[in-house]
Amino acid sequence: MPKVQTSLRLEEETFTEAKKILKSLGLNFSEAVNIFTSMVVQERGLPFDVIASTYPELTYEEAQRKVQRSIAKIEKGEGIPSDDFFAKLLTQ
Numbered sequence: 001m002p003k004v005q006t007s008l009r010l011e012e013e014t015f016t017e018a019k020k021i022l023k024s025l026g027l028n029f030s031e032a033v034n035i036f037t038s039m040v041v042q043e044r045g046l047p048f049d050v051i052a053s054t055y056p057e058l059t060y061e062e063a064q065r066k067v068q069r070s071i072a073k074i075e076k077g078e079g080i081p082s083d084d085f086f087a088k089l090l091t092q
Contacts, residue, residue, distance in 0.1 A: 008033075 015029075022032050039047035058066070073079050080088075 018032075019029050022029060027035075036047070070079075
């Protein structure tokens with residue numbers, strides 16, 4: 001089948017990181033795009049679910065307040081160690 005040449009506009013940092021990850025998988029960027037395109041054709045749509053986040057959007061100020069509250073709790077010795085938190089999360 002004949003090939004066509006296309007061009008994409010991507011954020012440079014994202015492109016560079018993607019190329020590193022793909023290289024570790026034994027792929028180059030062009031091969032990954034070809035796989036993605038083939039999957040779009042096979043699935044007759046995107047090969048993954050596209051959903052809106054269930055997390056509420058926070059303003060920068062709201063996020064900062066949450067972080068400050070979390071830091072205050074840590075300093076008071078409240079909460080649980082992260083290892084315990086993730087172990088519990090993974091068993092659910």
